[in-house]
Amino acid sequence: MADSSRLTYVLVDGENIDATLGTSILGRRPKPEERPRWERVLRHIEQRWGQPAQGLFFLAANNELPMTFVQALLAIGFRPVPLSGSAGEKVVDIAIQRTLDALAERDADVLLVSNDGDFVDHVDELLDGRRVGVAGFVEFRNNGFIQLQSQGLEFFDMEYDIHAFNEPLPRVRIIPIEDFDPLEFL
Structure with missing residues (x-):
């Protein structure tokens, strides 16, 4: 049964997912239809x-706001969080870490969409009985998250789940052998 009084916050590290998709999976910049x-x-x-x-x-979004993308995010129900900072500053990581810390004080569940190990300690702090998940690509998930599975951390693969x-x-x-379909290889 749905609990309409409780909320799940979905925090998307778009840079991490885009970089993993482009560099590690496709070997090139993803086309719009591949995102x-x-x-x-x-x-x-x-x-x-x-x-x-x-x-x-x-x-x-250091010097420019990608308005087309921002408008698309708004249309599908996301709240864009465009950030700027000094050169070399990982503004997205800093903002997500601060948001995870702030969520520790709220009665809400959390899904982090990232493979980045910079968030492991912050996610660990949230494993206090609430539902917490990490979504990304299983083969690129930081091993630090795997340690947290025994504490209730859930995993979701962006493609398969x-x-x-x-x-x-x-x-x-x-x-897993129960999922093996030889037709995928023939």
Whole structure:
């Protein structure tokens, strides 16, 4: 049964997901049609945890605001968080860390969309009985998150669990034998 009084905050580290997709999976800059369908992330966690989700999409926007992308995020229910800072400052990481810290004081659940180990300690602090999850690409997930699974941290793969992509990605992954389909290889 849905709990409409409780909220899940979905914090998206867009830079991390985009870099992983481009550098590690595709080997090039992703085309627009190859990027995640972010609305599916919100719908997935709303259905999975049975409560509304508020998406916060963090992006570095030092000298320009990508208005087309910002408008698209707003249209699908995300709240863009455009950030700026000095050269070399990881503004997205800093903002997400601060937000995770602030959420420790709220009665809310959290889904972090990132593979980045810079958030492990902050996520650990949230594992106090609330639902906490990390979404990304399983083969690129920071090992520090795996240590937290025994404390209740849930994992969601952007492609296989959330189905955030329109086309299959060229990924190499370990396949549980119960999920093995030889037709995928023939």
